[in-house]
Structure formats: C-alpha cells, structure tokens
Amino acid sequence: MQDDDIANIMRALGHPVRLNILRFLASQQQRECCCGDVTESLPLAQSTVSQHIKVLLDAGLIERKPHGTRNRYMIRHDRLAEIGTAFGGLLTGLNFQAPHKEAEPA
Amino acid sequence: MQDDDIANIMRALGHPVRLNILRFLASQQQRECCCGDVTESLPLAQSTVSQHIKVLLDAGLIERKPHGTRNRYMIRHDRLAEIGTAFGGLLTGLNFQAPHKEAEPA
DNA sequence: CATGTTCATCGCATTTCACCTATTAATTCG
DNA sequence: CGAATTAATAGGTGAAATGCGATGAACATG
Secondary structure (H helix, E strand, C coil), rough: HHHHHHHHHHHHHCCCHHHHHHHHHHHCCCCCCHHHHHHCCCCCCCCHHHHHHHHHHHCCEEEEEEEECCCEEECHHHHHHHHHHHHHHHHHHHCCCCCCCCCCCC | CCHHHHHHHHHHCHHHHHHHHHHHHHHHCCCEEEHHHHCCCCCCCHHHHHHHHHHHHHCCCCEEEEEECCEEEECCCCHHHHHHHHHHHHHHHHHCCCCCCCCCCC
C-alpha cells in the first residue's frame, strides 16, 4: 500500500463523526442499516451524513448494497484487515531505526 | 483515548508529506536532525515544512529539543506505542479480529 | 398513474488546509 | 555590538472540507 493510500485512509478516519458512523455500523451489523438509521444516531442533517458515508465509501472502508428504496451499508472487514497490516507496518517502520537505543519502558 | 484524539492523530497522519517527515526522522534518529535537514529532503519551502512539523508536534507524534540555534526533532516512540494500541482497539471494536501481531516497541 | 419514502447530489456559505514569500525571534560568533 | 544562521510565525491565496436546505432519481405501493 502506497503512502497516498494510507494518507487517504487516515484522512477518512480523521473525523469524529466518521468514527461514530463506523462504530454504529459495527454495532448494527446484522440488522438493516441504512443512511436514515445512521442519521438518527447523529445530530446532523441527512445530507451531511450521506457525505460522510461517501468519504468512507471512497476510502473503501464500507460498502453499499441497494435494498429496495434503501441502501444497506456495511463495514468492509477485508479492507480493515489490510489497513491494520499497513498501519502496523508503518509503526514498525518508524520504530525500527533505533537498534541500540530502545524506548525505555517506565 | 477519546475519539477526538484519535481523529486528530489520524488527521495528522493523513498527509503524505507528514508521513515522509516521520520516516525521515526515523531514518536519522541518531544524528542531528533539524528543520533544515527535513526541508532538504523535500521539494517544499522551509515554512511549509515547519508547519507540517507543527502539526506533528501538536498531535504529539514528535518532540522538539532546542539545540543552539537549531531545533532537533525526534519521534515520540512512547506515543507511537499508545497510538498503536488505540488503533488496534478501534479495529477490534469494529469487529476486526486481528490475525497479525501488533507493532510495539518491545 | 399518483403518492410516499429514501437518499445521493447539487448549490451555497463558512471554515480549515496547504502552500508560498517575507518577516521576526533567538542564538552564535567575529 | 553587528552579522549570520536557523526556524517559527505572519499574511495572502487558492483548494478542499464541512455543514446546511433543496432537488431529483429510484423504488414501492395504493
């Protein structure tokens, strides 16, 4: 995964509302979960929520499934796994460069 | 760690240039590493780099140590560990069962 | 077909971000 | 002290993000 991809994903995660949306989706996994449900759980207008959902979609963090007149949203666990790996790699890379001097444990 | 903190950190990590700066600092850990060094490694003006550094400082990802007329910068490994834990917690909360191990400094 | 529901998208206003040049503060040194 | 060095900050500009209300497409149903 490229720096640009990681940066994009981090930016998508860099907003409290979007974190809330993800958590909400996670908590409602097995039910119908459409834009309206998410909107109800937040003090924001429907259009605003829809925008945030789009950001998460574009970052590949969630997926959309049309379902009648509604859209059902769900977390993309496959992508989360990738992201976890990439992020772990990033942190490891940032930690790795001090072979003789280690971060001292308290 | 609160959602706002996580979001702040994610936003700080959500820019390729800042990822580059972190990597550069990681690779130069044992040497003097001041703003000028970072600037030389990037196609950006000194003031722009200084601003990015400020974002990383505010997010607690790096620290500053005045050193003569220069400022020496270094990665805050303690914070990276915290962030790794928080991020892991976030992913777990989203129902992601990590099949890989987390990046932590020993 | 007409009506109601859902929600993405389109303006629009405001704020924040990213970049620059120029300046200023702090420090070293002749 | 004056000159040089380093880097933070001030100020300006254009782009992007964030929020809203309004509109319209897609679908279900009477």
